[in-house]
Amino acid sequence: MRDLLRQPNFRVGFCLLLIVAIAVAFGPALAPYDPQAFHAQARLQPPSATFWLGTDQFGRDLLSRVLTGARPTVLFGLGATAAGVAAGALIGLVAGVSGGWVDAIVMRILDGLVAVPDLLFALLIVTILGNGAGNALLAVAVAFTPGLARITRSTVLSLRGRDYVVAARARGEGPLWIVLCEILPNAMGPVIIEATIRVAFAVMIGATLGFLGLGAQPPSTEWGLMVAAARQYMARNIWTVLVPSVAIAMVAMGFNLVGDALRDRLDPRARR
């Protein structure tokens, strides 16, 4: 941890995530106004002493909306990634450990899925399942699964021939011990790093789905939706679009920077 803190990348990313975490935990409590309250007298205001970050087209306080929106937006990203990682790691582990026909069939199917871009894939799933935050989360998780399965499988394959795994087999350990205790802990490093980077993508895909009207529905304060709803008024008050966009960028950058630093730290080949 101390080595990590010495990296400027990590320090910046960590600070960004700390701000985001505070917003997620205490956002609604910190918000100065009700995020849904209309202030008809003060529509599309630039930042002022009363409304620190200005107001939107209905006169709703942008600071309050951004603060309350942190929770659905970030939890969406984390949830989608966690679900994708769990499914992907399981599939990759099964394919890598069993090998042979199982591996060949599973991986060929995943190859087909990888060929479809994440966003397109998510769009497809939401279109089939219908709108809503829950379906959007599921869609992103499913879109992430093939990539993570591939990473897990390749790690498992390289571990399977290691001497300590051969030693465990020769010793007569059961398959469950070999998979769960010998292989899995060593395979998790690359998967966790990939996951931190994917969180940023999940937040962005979630925001994009919200922007397209396929994710969270109004009057939700989800950041992507905020950008989408305000874009018509962008010319009259740039802050309506700028505030949620900057918030999304902060989360994406925070996770990316921390993920990069973690990768440099945990990858023995990159360490020097």
Place this chain on the structure above:
Amino acid sequence: MTAALRISDYALGYRTRRGVTPALRGIDLAIAPGETLGLVGASGSGKTSLAWAILRLLPGNAVENAGGITLGHDALRAMRPRELTRLRGRRIGMVFQDPSTSLNPAMRLGDQVIEVMRRHQSVTREAAAKHAEALLERTGLRDPRAIMRRFPHEVSGGEKQRVVIATAFACRPELILFDEPTTALDVVTAGQILALFAELKAEMPVAALYISHDLGLVGRIADRVAVLDGGQIVEQGPAAEVLRAPRSAAARRLMDAVPDPAHRLAGPRPDTTPLLEVRDVSVTYGRPGALGRLLGAPAAVTAAREATFAVRAGETLGIVGESGSGKSTLARALIGVAAYTGRVRFADQDRVGGGAMPPAWRRDLQIIFQNPDASLNPRHRIATILGRPLRLYRKVDRAQIRTATIGMLGEVGLPPDYADRYPHELSGGEKQRVAIARAFAASPRLVICDEVTSALDMVVQADIVRLLLALQARHGTACLFITHDIALVRQMAHRILVMYRGAVVDQFDAAAFNAADRHGYTRQLLAAAHG
């Protein structure tokens, strides 16, 4: 005459979390043109740090406290990076341990030699190619023109190292650094490379710094020897003198660690019934399936062919041969992770064909691998690593595992608090001790040692060998000692088996290595080991 390389009162340290750790102190060295200086020391003595310091390729946290490094008339420490780039390869040549990592895998071998020459000398491509061909021919490569067109993965390790050596000599440098250039090669090839080194040195008056942990080897090729211990040069003098009468304790320790076939470590051969009988065992890798054959998959590779031998209870059988000769494959077949054809009889149990072994077999036949870094799971504590065989074989209950584990650590000479450590917190020799403790956990009847000492330096190797022999004697265990170190195997094995290209070509008593009816390859091995 000025020295080719002069290091005076040089000191080096590394900045770490706990301040600056000294790596080298008060180094005084001089190598005259044409002279070979052998730099010997155990691992961690600072040999490689010194090499990096001469090449000016020190890591970012290096702190140079004092002293100077002079090449000819030029002070290297004062040079700017661009001058140093011009100097490396032109005035200092380098030959590293592993030729497969020092050559660019994406470049033809010829281009790599030519590139070095064209970078440092204003010659045309044609002239450089011509010179490269002559150089490669001089290093003993049979068809240099064909070799130059090949990529590194298309030639053998020995051929690669010859190309690296040709590159190092290409610009007629003033100094060449050799960092353990033969440790990654098999015995016969290593012997040839050493002979080549001597020939080239005789032709070209270049100064050489030869770094190794093997004092015996350095003594054969160096004019003078410097012994490094704890970052200081503790002894320096003519090679013959240092070898005959080492003055410092470090030099004596290095000297004692060199295996001497005349000094037998094994007792008399036990007069018991055979414990393990292997008859006509063959192992084949990569047999293509039906679909694979249809699509023209490459044919299967037979890694071990009809091996037949026997090991008596308590006996040590040494298996020697170059890398790829099928030694390790045979070991994998015996522990049940590779399928084989033929018959194996172990402890009065017959098995045909391999596959999973019965539990009693697994308990009685254990294996220790070459590299403890790979054979100990990095995410498990030592207590877990040692506890597993206890749980599996001795049915020790949870409460007693802790005590039993500490007992095992004591048996291999490690303190009890190591139980809570992770493998990476231990040194290479300590890790190998843990691997040995794991193998001996259930008093096995046969232990397979697969190159257990080749990842360790000479001094640690000697300790590990002593430990193995002591444990073997205490448990009455037989041992299958796979190695490429001829001197070592002659010291500790009762019988020796020679493998060549997958087949057992020779079997004899350790004392009869020199007998007249030895196979040609056995004689080659012996000749290489004695340079």
